[in-house]
Amino acid sequence: MTDTSAGRVPARPTRAAAPGRAARRARRTALLEWIAVHALGVAAALFFVLPFVFVVLTSLMTDQQALTRDLVPSTWQWSNYRAVFDTPGFLTWWRNTLLYAGLGTVLTVVSSVPVAYALAKFRFRGRHLSLMLVISMMMLPPQVIIIPMYLFWAKELGLSGTLWPLIVPMAFGDAFSIFLLRQFLMTIPDEYLDAARVDGCGELRVLLRIVLPMARPGIAAVALFQFFYAWNDYFGPQIYASENPGAWTLSYGLESFKGAHHTDWNLTMAATVLVMAPVIVVFFFAQRAFVEGVTLTGVKG
Incomplete structure (x- = not known):
């Protein structure tokens, strides 16, 4: 086969x-x-x-263990947080930070929303030039204008040693907040605004009754950006309030835990946790509005 x-x-x-x-x-x-x-x-x-x-x-470590390479505390020193709260001036710094961040955020939002609304929905001569001016202010480093600003607030008005030179300018708007809100308001259809005007609403009423409810995510994003910036600001308090410990903020007050020859790293880290905790809590509860606001600001240019 x-x-x-x-x-x-x-x-x-x-x-x-x-x-x-x-x-x-x-x-x-x-x-x-x-x-x-x-x-x-x-x-x-x-x-x-x-x-x-x-x-x-x-x-949560002892002062000696904080200087070693240990990663886990041998004994959990919860008393470090109590020692931080007992530090002279710490509660005052907390109050100053809340005033700076809270009042500054409110002033920034209140002053930036009308400007952003005008740039987004009004058609007037010089609108694009005004927008370019806002963008150019965003690109201007704060260090460039700090000397004339300090001379004005500290020498002319005598507000050195306070936080008011940092809070009052927020009542006149913030370039980044205006631009971010303007981008968000561009996503709101003009038909809603035109319908309200036909019904007899003036521009202020249109802004309050129509625009603000629809712009909540964008406003929340701007408010959080401003709150986080003010809460963590170190440069501003150092320039204006360094001479007065009663006007220090938490971020600048952390410097006091560092001595000339020795630093209590366990207390410094405990104070750092207390400074970060409010920011983490605020973002945890507002993250949805924050992410939505930041996302929608890039939909339309």
């Missing part, structure tokens, strides 16, 4: 097999992409979380 199998031509794969292999390759590619994305997400989360964990753990 002859072996006829040697002369056989290999059967070609059927058409149904090719789509099957393509589907398997697609599933493998999707799985690899899922693993890569989640691995990068975990790495990014660890990159941001680990420093905070280090600060919290160090804040």
Whole structure:
């Protein structure tokens, strides 16, 4: 008998097999992409979380252990937080920071919304020039104007040693807040505003009754940006309030925990946790409005 199998031509794969292999390759590619994305997400989360964990753990160490390479406290020193609260002036710094951040945020929002509304919805000669002026103010570093501003507030008005030189200018608007709100208001259809005008609403009523309720996400984003900036501001209080410990803020008051020859790192980290905690809590409860506001500001230019 002859072996006829040697002369056989290999059967070609059927058409149904090719789509099957393509589907398997697609599933493998999707799985690899899922693993890569989640691995990068975990790495990014660890990159941001680990420093905070280090600060919290160090804040619960003794003064001697904080100078070692230990990562976990041998004994949990919760009394460090009590020592921070007992630091002379700490509660005053907390009050000053709340005043600076809270009042400054309110003034910034109240003064920036009308300007942003005019730039977004009004058609007047010089509108684009006004917008370019706002953008140019965003690009101007604060260090460039700090000397004339200090001479005006401290020398002419005698407000050195207070936080008012930082709070009062917020009543005249903020370039970044105006631009961000303007971008958000551009996403509101003009038909809503025209319908309100047809019904007899003036511009102020249109702004209060129509625009503000629809612009809540954008206003929330601007308010959070301003609150976080003022809460963490170190440069401003250093310039205007450094000579008066009664006007210090928390960010500048942290400097007092560093001595000339020795630094209590456990108390410094405990104070740092107390400074960060309100910001984390505020963002946790307002993150949805914050993300929505920031996202929608880039929909329309």
